Amino acid sequence: MRIVSLLPSATEIVFALGRGEDLVGVTFECDYPPAARTRRVVSTSALPEGLTPAEIDAVVTQRIAAGEDLYHLDRDALAGLDADLVLTQDLCAVCAVDVSEVDDALAYLGCHADVVTLDPRSLGEVLASIVTVGDCLGVGGAARALADSLQSRLDALDAMLDGAPRPPVLVLEWTDPAFSAGHWVPDLVTAGGGTAVLADPGRDSRRLDWDVVATTPADVVIAAPCGYHLDASADLAAALLEGDAVPEGAAVWSVDADGYFVRPGPRVVGGAEIVAGILHPELVGAPDPLTARRLR
Numbered sequence: 001m002r003i004v005s006l007l008p009s010a011t012e013i014v015f016a017l018g019r020g021e022d023l024v025g026v027t028f029e030c031d032y033p034p035a036a037r038t039r040r041v042v043s044t045s046a047l048p049e050g051l052t053p054a055e056i057d058a059v060v061t062q063r064i065a066a067g068e069d070l071y072h073l074d075r076d077a078l079a080g081l082d083a084d085l086v087l088t089q090d091l092c093a094v095c096a097v098d099v100s101e102v103d104d105a106l107a108y109l110g111c112h113a114d115v116v117t118l119d120p121r122s123l124g125e126v127l128a129s130i131v132t133v134g135d136c137l138g139v140g141g142a143a144r145a146l147a148d149s150l151q152s153r154l155d156a157l158d159a160m161l162d163g164a165p166r167p168p169v170l171v172l173e174w175t176d177p178a179f180s181a182g183h184w185v186p187d188l189v190t191a192g193g194g195t196a197v198l199a200d201p202g203r204d205s206r207r208l209d210w211d212v213v214a215t216t217p218a219d220v221v222i223a224a225p226c227g228y229h230l231d232a233s234a235d236l237a238a239a240l241l242e243g244d245a246v247p248e249g250a251a252v253w254s255v256d257a258d259g260y261f262v263r264p265g266p267r268v269v270g271g272a273e274i275v276a277g278i279l280h281p282e283l284v285g286a287p288d289p290l291t292a293r294r295l296r
Contacts (some may be wrong), residue, residue: 001084001137006043006073006102008258009265010087010118011036013133016266017142024081027071029227032259032267042077046070053176053225053236073102083113085136090117118264121202123187123272126264127151150269154191157276160283161193167279169194170218170247173262175225175236178208178245184268185224185261192275193283194220210245220278221246224257233257234293241296252296253278260291 004025005011011030014023020035027043030036046069047059063070088102102115116136120126127147134143169189171181181189182205186196197218198208223237237254240246255261260271270291277287278294 002082003137004042004078004081004083004086004113005030006086006088007118007263008032009263010133012263012265012267013130014087014137016130016146017134017137017139019137019139022137025078025083029258040077040081042074042081044072044074046072053174057174057177078106079111083111086113086115087133087136088115088117090119120264121183123154123184123191123268126184126268129264130266146266150266153269154272157191157193157272157284161276161280164193164280164283166193166195167219168197168217169220169222169275169279170197170213170216170250171199171222171224171261172208172213172240173205173224173226173257175223175240178210178213179205180208181205181224184264185271188261188268188271189275191272192278193280194275214245214247216247218247218250220251220253222275222278223252223254224261226257226262228257229259230254230256230291230293234295237295250296251278251294253292253294255292256290 001022003014003023005014005023006027008030011026012032014020015033023039025042026036026039028041028045060070086102106113118129120129127150130147131143134140171185171189173179173181173185180198180200181196182200182203186199186201189196198216200206223233225233225236234254237252241252246252255274260267260274274287274292276284278292
């Protein structure tokens with residue numbers, strides 16, 4: 001089977017299920033595991049490089065309003081890969097190439113690849129999507145074993161946090177402007193022993209007014225900006241502090257958002273464990289400094 005993944009999370013799932021050798025095409029964002037970087041890139045960003053978060057938001061808003069694409073699908077590259085299966089999504093126009101563009105491209109090329117859309121909105125659905133991919137790849141047993149092992153980690157975390165206080169936690173999935181935590185991210189806070197505030201479980205992330213952010217009763221603020229790893233996330237969190245944009249007295253953390261929070265793949269369970277380490281280090285141990293950093 002020749003597989004093309006148009007999602008970093010799907011790429012991670014394919015490798016986690018032992019089918020990385022069958023993966024022939026990926027996106028420019030597919031950076032984990034490192035072997036993903038050796039595959040043909042078939043989808044790139046239409047956004048200019050070097051933009052600030054505010055500039056990215058402005059360009060994205062403008063392009064969406066104009067009905068313009070945010071990603072370029074390389075039809076020539078796709079034609080040369082002779083794919084049997086394409087993994088994509090229809091959840092967020094900002095996150096990946098739209099599934100309708102994929103269907104149009106395949107029809108144009110006369111390619112008869114199966115297209116599977118992965119649109120999880122909760123932590124449970126993230127685990128279920130692993131099984132979906134496994135069934136498509138003919139490794140359903142391995143996929144169920146992986147999903148079960150991830151659920152076991154969540155169950156162990158729940159047992160360790162039983163009876164612990166659940167402090168209010170504000171997760172920002174974008175920092176300029178501020179956006180709430182949506183989809184499965186609030187579930188990570190809950191699984192990590194916190195109470196997600198200004199959050200939208202199972203729904204799209206939404207823009208927040210800064211006065212609401214600054215006055216919300218949160219004990220902890222976690223900067224988890226979509227598209228950013230730890231160092232860049234820490235820089236953005238520092239800018240929030242400099243601008244007095246977060247609740248007074250709240251602890252402020254940055255995390256490796258792409259690694260453990262915003263990509264719905266196997267590593268999101270690590271996101272729940274990171275939250276637990278931030279909130280309850282005495283019970284589960286402090287988070288790995290390569291995944292999370294406290295700024296205040």
